[in-house]
Amino acid sequence: MGLMAASVCVAQQPGEGAGEVAAKSAWLTLTAGQKGEVMQFAEPYKDYLRHAKSAMLSEAELERLARGAGFAEYISAAQVKPGARLIIKNRGRAALFVVVGTDPIESGSRMVGSHEDSPHINLKSRPVIDAPGSMALLKTMPYGGIKRYQWANLPMALVGHIDTVDGRHIEVSIGFGAGEPVFVIADAAPHSDSQLRSRTYTTVFGGEEMNPVIGSIPGEKSTVAAEVMTALRARYKIHDEDLVSSELELVPATQPADVGIDGGLTGSWGQDDKLSAYTSVRALLDVKGTPKKTAMAYVTNFEETGSVNNTGAGSDFLDMAFTTLLDAQGKPATALGVRTAMRNAAVLSADCNDGVNPIFPGNSENSNSAVLGYGVTVKKYGAGFDPNSEFEARVLRVLDENHIAWQTQTPKVDVGGGGTIGGFLSRRNMEVLDIGIPLLSMHSTYEMSSKVDLWSYYRFMKAFYTME
Structure with a gap:
């Protein structure tokens, strides 16, 4: 000092x-x-x-x-x-x-x-995709200056709203309430990441790799992504196209707290x-x-x-x-x-x-x-x-x-x-x-x-x- x-x-x-x-x-x-x-x-x-x-x-x-x-x-x-x-x-x-x-x-x-x-992570207009490993992921775009690796392995909440063509304004908040699911970007395990170790500090994750898990259960005759979209349609009474006229973002599912034993700092x-x-x-x-x-x-x-x-x-x-x-x-x-x-x-x-x-x-x-x-x-x-x-x-x-x-x-x-x-x-x-x-x-x-x-x-x- x-x-x-x-x-x-x-x-x-x-x-x-x-x-x-x-x-x-x-x-x-x-x-x-x-x-x-x-x-x-x-x-x-x-x-x-x-x-x-x-x-x-x-x-x-x-x-x-x-x-x-x-x-x-x-x-x-x-x-x-x-x-x-x-x-x-x-x-x-x-x-x-x-x-x-x-x-x-x-x-x-x-x-x-x-x-x-x-700084946060936005969803793309058509965000839900199928991915290897029988997973559905969300396609995203970073907003503001972020270090992408910090957002991996982090519980995230989905907040924002959807405006539908029939005039409804639907508020969305998933991940902050007790018992609500969160969304997580999966990192590679140290047991199988040797081909990734040459990546530099700012490129640990590429822009098109910032995709959190949104689902993992397939249907009898449908993919995981199709099941996720079915659940979203039922939950919010929307059509797939309504996601185009939405403002949805992923933010950390953490809450403010004091930092340090003396409580002198606020973390959030x-x-x-x-x-x-x-x-x-x-x-x-x-x-x-x-x-x-x-x-x-x-x-x-x-x-x-x-x-x-x-x-x-x-x-x-x-x-x-x-x-x-x-x-x-x-x-x-x-x-x-x-x-x-x-x-x-x-x-x-x-x-x-x-x-x-x-x-x-x-x-x-x-x-x-x-x-x-x-x-x-x-x-x-x-x-x-x-x-x-x-x-x-x-x-x-x-x-x-x-x-x-x-x-x-x-x-x-x-x-x-x-x-x-x-x-x-x-x-x-x-x-x-x-x-x-x-x-x-x-x-x-x-x-x-x-x-x-x-x-x-x-x-x-x-x-x-x-x-x-």
Whole structure:
């Protein structure tokens, strides 16, 4: 940990001299009462993760939490008035959560953007096939950056929905309930895998080999795959073609849990980046009263594949939402007015980042890499991807004034990198700073985050929403 000291900034505590910072774990800055608060804050987060097994399920859970905090779906301009708490929805896969401020939106706003999709495995349109060994398998496509070998020998659940041509919307969830079957990609046994041992780290499994078992019992006059399709038709009252108009994905059939005997870490699939989606919305729900500037949590989809499609950050949904809000504030929204509102918006692009790995520390550059337990990450990419220094200084002041632990992250040159939705927002002339908190085993089937980082992240977002 000592090697990391140069990159870590813990905000000065009362009584410390101006400009002094302590390069130490954020855990060591907590009072006994704050440590209890940190531990308690992680419990509803874990509950959210138990529900948010896909982007759509995450969206539904965030909306449920927001409605419980007094938010309502936007349906008319009459709702847009100071103090209003609104949800502008985008097809159930993305949304803008809004607390309307006293100032006109054109004069500026405070927004935290994140994404709620996570790496997983999708089904192909015609997924069920017969395979050697009297098995039926599911044909799949990887979604997002995954290491394929991590998904073998892993109990997986099937979640999503099927939309039928006769107008039915059928929810699918198999593998999380007690006694429900799971789906597993079969690895080769060490007794018979000599011809596979020359495969490299990233090619242990080929893309067309990521096929889990879905059935093993043949019929008297039919194959295993035919029996599986018969069972699916009967269970969901569908035709084979209905699988073409479905969104079905395989995710780990595990649940969130504490990691370590001290309970300082949360382990779960999908924390990148459901963690940022949850904290951004939760912080907005906890904003008290009516802020001066309109505060918004923008939750998007498809970031793991480039923020594509009409629910990704690359779509025009945000432009439409800003136009809607400006138009409702008493005058017709013009193209210039919308562009001015975006130009005056202050934005945090929130997304988790890779933390220093205790087993592979050489993958990180030790003076500028984020460490679990050291607080919020301020990301510095270089090459024109960073905000102007004036805006960054304003944001750092929020961290310092609220005594929130923070650190920096720059990927090791020529080793790797990252990026998220911030680029799509800065193209709209918004002021954008990329932030996050570090994870271990990022993009794996079971990621780990620090509870003190989660709590610091939430406190930062809540303070940012009311930043002057």
